[in-house]
Amino acid sequence: MKVTFWGTRGSLPAPLSAAAVRAKIVNALVKGAGHGLDSADKAAAFCDAQLSFAEAGTYGGNSSCVQVDTGGGEYLLCDLGSGVREFSLSALARHGPSRPQTYNVLVSHVHWDHIMGFPFFVPAFIPGNRIRLHSCHPQLERAIRNQNSAPCFPVEFSQLAASIEFVPLEPGRPYEIAGARVTGKLQLHGNDSYGYRIEKDGKSVVYTTDSEHKLDQPAEMAAFAEFFRQADLVIFDSMYSLADAASVKEDWGHSSNVVGVELCQMAQARHLVLFHHEPIHDDARIQGIHRETMRLEQITRSGAPLQISAAYDGLIVDV
Amino acid sequence: MEAKQTRLSGSLILRPAGRVDMGNAEAFKELLLRVLAEAKTALVLDLAELEYISSAGLRAIMIASRAAKSGGVALGVAAMQPVVAEIFAISRFDLVFPCFASCREALARLAPDALAGFDAL
Numbered sequence: 001m002k003v004t005f006w007g008t009r010g011s012l013p014a015p016l017s018a019a020a021v022r023a024k025i026v027n028a029l030v031k032g033a034g035h036g037l038d039s040a041d042k043a044a045a046f047c048d049a050q051l052s053f054a055e056a057g058t059y060g061g062n063s064s065c066v067q068v069d070t071g072g073g074e075y076l077l078c079d080l081g082s083g084v085r086e087f088s089l090s091a092l093a094r095h096g097p098s099r100p101q102t103y104n105v106l107v108s109h110v111h112w113d114h115i116m117g118f119p120f121f122v123p124a125f126i127p128g129n130r131i132r133l134h135s136c137h138p139q140l141e142r143a144i145r146n147q148n149s150a151p152c153f154p155v156e157f158s159q160l161a162a163s164i165e166f167v168p169l170e171p172g173r174p175y176e177i178a179g180a181r182v183t184g185k186l187q188l189h190g191n192d193s194y195g196y197r198i199e200k201d202g203k204s205v206v207y208t209t210d211s212e213h214k215l216d217q218p219a220e221m222a223a224f225a226e227f228f229r230q231a232d233l234v235i236f237d238s239m240y241s242l243a244d245a246a247s248v249k250e251d252w253g254h255s256s257n258v259v260g261v262e263l264c265q266m267a268q269a270r271h272l273v274l275f276h277h278e279p280i281h282d283d284a285r286i287q288g289i290h291r292e293t294m295r296l297e298q299i300t301r302s303g304a305p306l307q308i309s310a311a312y313d314g315l316i317v318d319v
Numbered sequence: 320m321e322a323k324q325t326r327l328s329g330s331l332i333l334r335p336a337g338r339v340d341m342g343n344a345e346a347f348k349e350l351l352l353r354v355l356a357e358a359k360t361a362l363v364l365d366l367a368e369l370e371y372i373s374s375a376g377l378r379a380i381m382i383a384s385r386a387a388k389s390g391g392v393a394l395g396v397a398a399m400q401p402v403v404a405e406i407f408a409i410s411r412f413d414l415v416f417p418c419f420a421s422c423r424e425a426l427a428r429l430a431p432d433a434l435a436g437f438d439a440l
Contacts (some may be wrong), residue, residue: 242374242410243415258374258410
């Protein structure tokens with residue numbers, strides 16, 4: 001499988017400001033002074049070798065949308081945050097508008113940041129396309145129809161030309177979707193959310209965002225470790241610090257990098273991707289959290305190493 | 320998990336040893352609350368012999384910290400081993416609890432009346 005991250009922010013999109021872009025340019029110019037950067041190739045090589053990811057790039061600002069390429073003929077996405085617009089433009093560039101496609105989406109829940117991209121999901125406007133919105137969440141259809149209606153949006157749901165189906169899923173029951181086996185799990189979040197484990201050819205990806213974990217409930221933690229069991233990739237809601245998640249932001253429905261490491265270690269998972277970044281965090285802050293999380297994994301490791309990544313818009317992971 | 324206690328005129332030092340993880344975090348929390356009930360001025364957690372603490376263990380200290388605050392008792396953390404200090408920093412609990420390099424430093428700040436007794440140990 002190949003996993004592409006199109007939107008990685010939590011709560012709402014967080015685009016870079018002009019001041020932030022300028023600060024990156026100023027920093028790069030100062031660091032590059034005296035290095036003879038008189039061509040684009042030299043400048044690009046300097047960026048790759050001498051600047052950190054946060055200095056030379058950005059984690060991005062779109063809200064949750066992840067594509068899981070299962071190798072079949074149908075698309076599979078997780079969530080419809082603002083990142084789905086970038087995905088849809090990419091898909092259209094690949095196929096053109098005249099070749100109908102099937103787009104499967106696993107929707108975690110219906111909070112706005114996870115469905116806000118759907119009104120701008122271009123394939124929904126094109127006749128012949130088939131869009132299947134799968135979810136364990138019982139309010140998905142109502143939320144999507146309400147979002148595509150006045151006064152929130154000028155294009156009514158009934159005007160969308162593609163064939164759009166709402167496919168209810170039961171948690172704990174495996175389904176065959178886009179050539180993969182998909183199993184949902186109820187998560188602790190306001191008005192509920194659902195994680196999905198996606199399995200294909202002996203490989204597994206777990207998409208688990210907007211999920212709080214109660215540290216005083218070992219059975220609940222063990223159940224999630226089982227859901228993550230030996231996963232090749234765990235895309236994990238690490239929005240808050242552990243201290244915040246356990247104190248001032250308790251019951252806000254999110255988790256932390258520390259709990260992500262602990263659960264993945266319990267599960268003997270192979271790769272943890274920090275996801276649903278706090279929108280107030282700038283690139284340097286997210287990079288710092290990534291480095292700290294790698295260090296935490298190193299000092300608490302008791303078995304095989306757990307790879308740690310911080311998701312960014314455009315990240316591609318082969319599983 | 321072993322935990323030695325030292326009583327110092329209204330304050331206590333608790334020295335847990337080994338690991339606090341999901342398996343014993345609840346017992347650790349109960350221990351903290353029991354010890355806290357005996358403290359009048361301060362409870363200092365001497366973590367010099369603590370090798371590892373998980374998220375559940377950190378939460379146990381946070382519960383005790385809340386109880387201490389409502390009871391008018393100061394709670395501080397002292398003498399962390401480097402690995403434990405890193406776990407506190409990465410989890411940001413170093414911003415939640417007063418952390419000190421040594422028990423003496425903790426007592427000097429939280430319970431000066433207990434210092435003489437501590438120095439006499």
